[in-house]
Amino acid sequence: MLTKYVRGVNHWLKDRLNHSVSGVNRWLEDRIELSTLITFIQTQLTKPVPKHVNWLFSFGTITLLFFASQFLTGLLLMTYYKSSAESAYDSVKFVMEQVRFGWLIRQSHAYGANFMIAFLYLHAVRVFFYGGYKKPREITWLIGFLLLGVTLGFGFTGYLLPWDQLSYWATTVGTEVAGSAPVIGKYILLTLRGGENVTGMTLTRFFAVHVIVLPWLFVFLVSLHLVLIRYKGISTLDSTKGPEKSVEDLKQEGGKSFFPNHVMKELLVALLVFTGMLIFIVYAPLPLHEKADPFNTPVGVKPEWYFLPMYQVLKYFPKLVGIIGTGLVILGLFLLPFLDRSPERHPARRPVATTLGILFVCVAVILTILGALAETDRTMFGTRYHFDTKGVPHGIAESDSAAAPPTSTPPEKDMKKE
Amino acid sequence: MATPDTVPQPAKPARPKPPTRPGGRRRFLERCLGALSAAGFLGALYPITRYLEPPPEAEGASRVEIAASDIPFGGSKTVIYRGRPAIVVNGPNGFIAFNAVCTHLGCVVKWVETGQEFFCPCHGGKFDQKGQVTGGPPPQPLVAISVAQSGEKVILGG
Numbered sequence: 001m002l003t004k005y006v007r008g009v010n011h012w013l014k015d016r017l018n019h020s021v022s023g024v025n026r027w028l029e030d031r032i033e034l035s036t037l038i039t040f041i042q043t044q045l046t047k048p049v050p051k052h053v054n055w056l057f058s059f060g061t062i063t064l065l066f067f068a069s070q071f072l073t074g075l076l077l078m079t080y081y082k083s084s085a086e087s088a089y090d091s092v093k094f095v096m097e098q099v100r101f102g103w104l105i106r107q108s109h110a111y112g113a114n115f116m117i118a119f120l121y122l123h124a125v126r127v128f129f130y131g132g133y134k135k136p137r138e139i140t141w142l143i144g145f146l147l148l149g150v151t152l153g154f155g156f157t158g159y160l161l162p163w164d165q166l167s168y169w170a171t172t173v174g175t176e177v178a179g180s181a182p183v184i185g186k187y188i189l190l191t192l193r194g195g196e197n198v199t200g201m202t203l204t205r206f207f208a209v210h211v212i213v214l215p216w217l218f219v220f221l222v223s224l225h226l227v228l229i230r231y232k233g234i235s236t237l238d239s240t241k242g243p244e245k246s247v248e249d250l251k252q253e254g255g256k257s258f259f260p261n262h263v264m265k266e267l268l269v270a271l272l273v274f275t276g277m278l279i280f281i282v283y284a285p286l287p288l289h290e291k292a293d294p295f296n297t298p299v300g301v302k303p304e305w306y307f308l309p310m311y312q313v314l315k316y317f318p319k320l321v322g323i324i325g326t327g328l329v330i331l332g333l334f335l336l337p338f339l340d341r342s343p344e345r346h347p348a349r350r351p352v353a354t355t356l357g358i359l360f361v362c363v364a365v366i367l368t369i370l371g372a373l374a375e376t377d378r379t380m381f382g383t384r385y386h387f388d389t390k391g392v393p394h395g396i397a398e399s400d401s402a403a404a405p406p407t408s409t410p411p412e413k414d415m416k417k418e
Numbered sequence: 419m420a421t422p423d424t425v426p427q428p429a430k431p432a433r434p435k436p437p438t439r440p441g442g443r444r445r446f447l448e449r450c451l452g453a454l455s456a457a458g459f460l461g462a463l464y465p466i467t468r469y470l471e472p473p474p475e476a477e478g479a480s481r482v483e484i485a486a487s488d489i490p491f492g493g494s495k496t497v498i499y500r501g502r503p504a505i506v507v508n509g510p511n512g513f514i515a516f517n518a519v520c521t522h523l524g525c526v527v528k529w530v531e532t533g534q535e536f537f538c539p540c541h542g543g544k545f546d547q548k549g550q551v552t553g554g555p556p557p558q559p560l561v562a563i564s565v566a567q568s569g570e571k572v573i574l575g576g
Contacts (some may be wrong), residue, residue: 072466076466076469076470079470094473098473098474099469099473100465100468100469100471100473101465101466101468101469102469102473104465104469105465105466105469260448264448264451267451267452267455268451270455271451271454271455271458274458
């Protein structure tokens, strides 16, 4: 009796639900042609990716996920952040010490920036070695390169916002480097700083650029980038001489559909990477140094690691030569699809480009290491060395370093103390 | 160890592949991954909601001291008490204090010395010296705050 009644109610409910769902569907169909939209999304999701697409092809998505995470944590930080020279530092300290989970949000944002840039670099290197920038995907590369610029801009402007000693002086040095560009250097310097020195004026304009200008630019550029990737598909490893592979060709060659196969790979990498970041946040939190003091430069001021190769290379050349040289290298990378005319995509079939690419990555890594070692004292194989600005080690007696005043401790040591 | 005199065995048939069912191992792993991602995403919501709660410090002092000389006879002063505006009046019956937030729509009431009443500038609500509504839309009286005078000090709460 009761079961019969429950079954009856159940049936009636299901019927009503189906009825109303189809009603909503029809209503939407009449207005936004829902079925066309669904077909479009399904086509996009089931589009096959070429057979050679592997784990390395998840770096772009990871970068995008980090951007999403930065957007969210940035928005949350803005709810407490005060963008003035007087209160910026204290408001960040407040978030980290008083607000519930404030440490987590701030660390996620600070570490997220580093991870985002790291994966963007990896993504660019991956695209280079797989020849993904070649015809007909030159525009995707150009936009990707602009996105790299925007992301580094995020890093540069965001670094100043906590207004601590390192951020203040790294910005002073960074804007000085930008200001030594020929002809327009002085103008750039004054415009970036909003005056002769890094002051509260600099902070407010960096803040505006960081939270309004760059996010909009990023969203615009990344939309174009994604549309182009979906439109042209991921490149195969074939020569650009032949025609582009059609969806049927790719399926025949054993290319799996984008969803769920590739998406699952990306999801797994994303989970691992975000878990990795959480481990860093818990076991090696990034410090907030002392409040910025415009009259007291700490020893060994350096930009963040992602600017280090460019910063270090400037030390080996006269200022102007270094600036113009690095500028030309950057321009060359931007215009890569038009400079590298070889039709081959497979790294083994374009040995010169592959060799140059490996060399470039090695030089960048070496410069980063030299940059990190420069102006620090370290013990290696039982001997104490002082690394000068060019990263050259000089043996020093133990007593020398012990006698050194505490102010000369390298910033790395400060970080460990905190 | 194969011996030459053994009869050649027929090649072992290849182990049959397990049948690929639609709900196979891949599907299972994909579901696990999906569930794990969803859990991670939902897990992030907890710190975010807690983060947006007012931090513990913002509650404000529950005991406020004012110098009696700050409020002339017949005058008033608005101070922050428990994080909200409170109005203290030096009236004919001594010091009185109320939560200054109008019970209608949250504006801050003023003390009108000529009329000896509280007046809300937003929608014309009026309250007498006991906080009772005497005019306008407020649905409830003002909330009184205990006030004590100790020498030169007027103490709210505590």
